[in-house]
Amino acid sequence: MAIDITDGVRSIGAAAVRELLPARPRLLALGEPTHGEEALLHLRNDLFRQLVEEEGYRTIALETDCMAGLVVDEHVGSDGTGSASGTGTGTGSGTGTASGTAPGAGTLDEVMERGFSHGWxxxxxxxxxxxxxxxxxxxRPASDRVRFxxxxxPLEITHAASPRQALTALHGYLAARVDADLLPCTAETLDRLLGTDDRWTEPAAMTxxxxxxxRSAEARELRLLADDLVALLxxxxxxxxxxxxxxxxxxxxxxGRTATGLLRYHHAMADPSLARMTRLCMLRDLMMARNLLALAARGPVLVHA
Structure with missing residues (x-):
């Protein structure tokens, strides 16, 4: 007899979760036994709605690209009049409208395409x-909005992203607000050192x-510059x-976390030793952990992975 996973899915309420714990956690993690089952994702949605309404949760974090996730957060943060909770992702600065666009986010179809990695x-x-x-x-006021x-x-099993987006966004943020003499380099220097993105996203580099x-000379210099930019920040x-x-x-x-994390990850990809894959997994886990700690610092988070 065939058994569908939905036969074993049972809803769980926020009250039941609260009774399992001595206090409200900053990070409440909900794991899935397998990827790609809609029934489990709907269960997650129901739990998040209850946690928002009954327990004061305001953020949900999914195991998807942290940079792409900014597009989703901007979209859901729009109040329908063009105002959003953030100031932009570096991918656009238009004004949203009530017709379904948000600053830098676009329509819901565009958000689902651009705001998620791994096919989510x-x-x-x-x-x-x-x-x-x-x-x-x-x-709702910005302080009471839910966040994504x-x-x-920005990693896939087949490759890692170029550090360009994160590194240039960090540099741009600082360049607009601090004395130019304090910056470790110009935007033009970063662009020259980064080169073309395909040299970073080369799929063959994973194996x-x-x-x-x-571990090129440019990558070594970029790691130093990224570290200096984070220190300046x-x-x-x-x-x-x-x-x-x-x-x-x-x-x-x-x-900053993403730029330094990606450059560290690319450095490990060039490692010829037997510890290479172990190190890559460790570095990816480290990027996730640091992002979760940063999210927990602003309030309770439901984590789904």
């Missing part, structure tokens, strides 16, 4: 989640370390909060 945008339950979050946020986050790095650009944090906002600073810190 194709799932109906994830689409339902995004639609509900946006509707829930309409008319990806906590994985052949000699095909990776991660941290050193000027009190000033930057007054010039922008905590939200903007948190996003810049995400850019």
């Amino acid at each position: 945008g194709a799932f109906a339950a994830n689409r339902e989640l995004v639609r509900w979050m946006r509707a829930h946020n309409e008319g 986050a990806g906590f994985d790095g 052949d370390p000699t095909r990776s650009a991660g 941290d050193a000027h944090a009190p000033y930057l909060i007054t010039r922008t906002s905590r939200e903007d600073l948190d996003r810049a810190r995400l850019y």
